[in-house]
Amino acid sequence: MDKNLISIDNHVFIKPEYLNHQYVSGNKLRKLKYNLLEAKKGNKKTLLTFGGAYSNHISAIAYAGQENGFKTIGVIRGEELNDFNALNATLSFSKSCGMEFKFVSREQYRNKSTPDFIKKLEKEFGDFFLIPEGGTNEFAVRGCEEILDDVNETFDYICCPVGTGGTISGLINSSSDDQKIIGFPALKGDFLSKEITKFVTKTNWELNTDYHFGGYAKINEDLIQFINTFKETYNVPLDPIYTGKMMYGIYDLMSKGYFDKNSKILAIHTGGLQGIEGMNVKLQQQNKPLIV
Structure with a gap:
């Protein structure tokens, strides 16, 4: 045993x-292992991902990005959060790791995977390595x-x-x-x-x-x-x-x-x-x- x-x-x-x-515990560490290697292989400098205001995934990306020399961007569900003077613990931690936030409405968030939405993000933030909400892709499964x-x-x-x-x-x-x-x-x-x-x-x-x-x-x-x-x-x-x-x-x-x-x-x-x-x-x- x-x-x-x-x-x-x-x-x-x-x-x-x-x-x-x-800080990057459990399945988040597993999911990010090969995503980070792939981002480095492609000479990407920025990681962009999606999540809610209390997302484990958001905080994990923020810390892992900082630890591995990446700039990080979190597209956060709920534009009303942008009005808060005090961020919750998850977002405060992520911000302390250097993550930049983009708050979008729940309606916009539903379109996060569409080519048009991704193109708008590329126009706003430049080149980035995209990690899906929750981190699930072929690299995450491999990890x-x-x-x-x-x-x-x-x-x-x-x-x-x-x-x-x-x-x-x-x-x-x-x-x-x-x-x-x-x-x-x-x-x-x-x-x-x-x-x-x-x-x-x-x-x-x-x-x-x-x-x-x-x-x-x-x-x-x-x-x-x-x-x-x-x-x-x-x-x-x-x-x-x-x-x-x-x-x-x-x-x-x-x-x-x-x-x-x-x-x-x-x-x-x-x-x-x-x-x-x-x-x-x-x-x-x-x-x-x-x-x-």
Whole structure:
């Protein structure tokens, strides 16, 4: 058994990717590895990407860019944020790393991948290396293929949260044919399956869409209690957007007898912990319990 794994019980283990870097942790470090190498190979000086105001991806790009000598630009969803005198913790950190922001309306943001929108950005900012929202592209998938190693072949099930599909695509590609890969989407809808099939050929995977708690960044007090109890019991912090929902789903499926008896489950902790602070701001405004 990998000594770096966290044992929850005899059947469930966690691969703590959130410990692999202080600021670019979890799947972000994996996704950026080959993107940064490709940007350097192309002699690019600037990284441009997209995200929301509390995005782990935005803060990771900002720090990784600074660390690797790139200028960084973040196209942020929500033009109303441009009026704020005080940025939230995520954007403040990103700004301290030198990131320049462009705030756009939610309507504009929906067109972020269109050629016309990209051309306008090129006209405004010049030449740049574009990294998609969430970081998912062929280079990100290649990096995420390195999450699993030979030791992890002993597991029957590999579970991970799903945002844009890059991480689970890498896991699928590097998994053994007799392993089952289960993704727990943080968003509502079935569009992610189509995105994942762009990068994989194997069929040993599925998405369980029962644990998004209403959609992206939506949570309730049951999930908050689960996250807090889990940390108190196992000393493993979970974020409310991704890993908290995944672990909640794993335990619920176990209680329903979904997993084969005596099977071994590996849960990939993809990081995202910096988002807890932003979520707690919202919870405090709603007079709801906080994530500890």
